[in-house]
Amino acid sequence: MNAFILTFDSIHHVMKAEKLLLAEKIKLEVIPTPQDISPNCGVSIRIHEENFCDKKITAILQTGKLHYKISEKKYT
Amino acid sequence: MKIIDAKGMLCPKPLILTKKALSEIKEDEGLQIAVDNENSLKNVSRYLKDNGYEIHTDRSGTVTVIHVLKKGQVFSEENSENYSITESKKTGNYIIAVFKNTLGNGPEDLGEILIKAFINTIAETEIQPASILFMNSGIHFTVTDSPVLDSLKKLEEKGVEILVCGTCLDYFKNMNELRVGKVSNMYEIMDKLSKTDKIIYP
Numbered sequence A: 001m002n003a004f005i006l007t008f009d010s011i012h013h014v015m016k017a018e019k020l021l022l023a024e025k026i027k028l029e030v031i032p033t034p035q036d037i038s039p040n041c042g043v044s045i046r047i048h049e050e051n052f053c054d055k056k057i058t059a060i061l062q063t064g065k066l067h068y069k070i071s072e073k074k075y076t
Numbered sequence B: 001m002k003i004i005d006a007k008g009m010l011c012p013k014p015l016i017l018t019k020k021a022l023s024e025i026k027e028d029e030g031l032q033i034a035v036d037n038e039n040s041l042k043n044v045s046r047y048l049k050d051n052g053y054e055i056h057t058d059r060s061g062t063v064t065v066i067h068v069l070k071k072g073q074v075f076s077e078e079n080s081e082n083y084s085i086t087e088s089k090k091t092g093n094y095i096i097a098v099f100k101n102t103l104g105n106g107p108e109d110l111g112e113i114l115i116k117a118f119i120n121t122i123a124e125t126e127i128q129p130a131s132i133l134f135m136n137s138g139i140h141f142t143v144t145d146s147p148v149l150d151s152l153k154k155l156e157e158k159g160v161e162i163l164v165c166g167t168c169l170d171y172f173k174n175m176n177e178l179r180v181g182k183v184s185n186m187y188e189i190m191d192k193l194s195k196t197d198k199i200i201y202p
Helices: A013-024 A054-063 B013-024 B039-051 B077-083 B108-122 B134-144 B149-157 B168-170 B184-193
Strands: A002-008 A028-033 A043-048 A068-074 B002-005 B030-035 B056-062 B063-069 B091-100 B128-134 B161-165 B182-184 B198-199
Touching: A002 A013, A013 A054, A013 B108, A028 B108, A043 B108, B013 B030, B013 B039, B030 B039, B039 B056, B039 B063, B056 B161, B063 B198, B091 B182, B091 B184, B108 B128, B108 B149, B128 B134, B128 B149, B128 B184, B134 B149, B134 B161, B134 B168, B149 B161, B161 B168, B161 B184, B168 B182
Parallel strands: B002 B030, B091 B128, B091 B198, B128 B161, B161 B182
Antiparallel strands: A002 A043, A002 A068, A028 A043, B030 B063, B056 B063
16 A cells, blocks of 8 residues: 655645645655655655645645655555 | 473463473473463563573464573563453553643643643544543533544544543533543543552643
8 A cells, every 4th residue: 555645844724735635635654754755754655646736736736835845655 | 392282371370380481490491381362472572582591483383383492581570460361452551641631830822822732732642542532621622623633533443532621511512522531430531540659730
């Protein structure tokens, strides 16, 4: 099972992104940033592949003018 | 050669007999222990290996004979409790008490995002808690539309007990809104808290 991890520049951006995505009913989870993506303490948003639609999510986050990175991660 | 017949005995009896025998047998005298259940086999084997003994096992049907060669080792008394697990549970003897819907003291929005991340991380720790207790505003994580419902359901499947204060559920929502765990009460919650090794309050 794969998931996409969205990492942001600051916790404030994470909070903003979470609000925007939830408002559009995107199913997500707030998780600590996986160590292999960034060893620094931080929080990321995880979206499982079945809930992830690249176009839609990009559009939503753009309304918030948020800069972010997407990583893919395998989960057992 | 000393032979122990521990068939039909449940943990920790086979272990106790093993320990006693090891203290009695001579240097380089062999020891054999016959067990017929998985938990005893695991626990006795692990105890011997952890204390530096070489063992060899012979399985025949439901009976396994553990062959031990004494190596002049010294035992530490305290360790035997760790080997008397009667169920091979993957949970540790600790409790996480979620008594509010935020983590720490500070801005509420930060506290909310932190507690969500915290709960979502529990399933990924090596040793899960025996139970997670929810009280006061913490109960919101156990009802419909909880942002961490999937994580809690996964934990429940792994054997983590999830207890939710009934009074609190009633105060905030209808009891029918509970989506994970079971409704509990102060007696049960107090009982769990008093018997566990450690309690983590995020």
